[in-house]
Amino acid sequence: MTDLTRRAAVTGLAVAATTSPALAAGAPRRVVSMNACLDTVLVRVADRSQIAALSHYARDPYGSTIADIARTLPFTYETAEEVVSLNPDLVISSAHSSLATRNALKRMGVRQERFSVPESVADSHKQIRDVAALVGHPERGEALIARIEAALRAARPRLGQPRLTAVIFEPNGLAAGGGTLVSEMMDRCxxxxxxxxxxxxxxxNIALEPLVADPPQVLLAGESAPGAPTWAERVVSHPALKRVSGRMHRAVFPQRLLYCGGPVLIHTAAAMAKAREDAIRRFA
Incomplete structure (x- = not known):
């Protein structure tokens, strides 16, 4: 394990296990998250006792960076019945969360806060601050942002290191272009x-043919799920990619690092920095 990945593993662990002596006046005592990315923030900034439930996605070790923590906490499948039965005083969600559930909660007068997908590091930091303020622990939000900024500084290329062309290539050829959070992370790394x-x-989605015809220096490639039988999964390890391995370095970039900001950026920065260093050594 490299120093970067070791730091990511340590700083990626929780605030969820901590409990403050007393919640701030008006802070919610039963918070339900209906979004996998918000799950990762909530477990870092809320008291464990405040978390009434996370989304079921948080438990998936293939898709979540907090699966170990999430398996110790309640969860829902986002149905209105499940959420209401938990008697929440705050539900946090995104535009991708179940519309039917959000509408039902609105009719029942349950307090909700909806968040958009962050498209920059600055957007992500604002989301952390907003969630931390909602649960009454703004200082934890600032502490988490400080850890993320430290990880970003550690992942910066050294003076004089070349910039490498790169593409993200996930199952089904899914990729991220400019104007996305992960593209900014690529630039910073x-x-x-x-x-x-x-x-x-x-x-x-990027088709395999043009990628093989004109490969980048680095392919930040996803991992196939264990036993995945579909073409969407198998494309990330297609034999055609091996034919350009002399010109293209392939690095592991799990799909769980693709969409979320917040503390996931600590893992993203470490993975990208390792990919860059490995590629530079290979092509040196």
Missing amino acids: GFENVAGRYGLKKWG
Whole structure:
């Protein structure tokens, strides 16, 4: 384990196990999260006793960075019946959370706060501050942001290191173009995101053929789920990619690092920094 990944593992652990002596006046005592990315923030900034439930996605070790913590906490499948039965005084969600459940909660007068998907590190930091303030622990939000900023500084390329062209390539060829949070992370970690040269704008799929015909220096490739039988999963390890291995370095970039900001950025920065260093050593 490298120093970067070791730091990511340590700082990625929780505030969830801590409990403050007393909650601030008016702070919610039963919070339900209906979004996997908000789950990762909530477990870092709320008291464990405040967390009434996370989303079921948080328990998936393939898709979540907090699966170990999430398995010790209640969860829902986002149905209105489940959420209401928990008697929450705050539900946090995103535009991707169940619309039917959000509408039902609105009719029943349950307090909700809806968050958008952060498209920059600055957006992500604001989301952390907003969630931390909602649960009555703004100081934990600032502490988490400080850890993320430290991880970003540690992941910066050294002076004089070359920028490497790179593309994210997840199952089904899913990739991120410019104007996304993960593209900003690529830039901060010493990569030039060249998804645009394959016709991608923001989010979309890159076909295997143009990728093989004109490969980037680094392919930040997803991992196939264990036993996954579908073409969508198998494309990330297609034999055609091996034919350009002399010109393209392949690095592991799990899909769980693709969408979320917050504390996930600590893991993202470490994974990208390792990919950059490995590629530089290979091509040196």
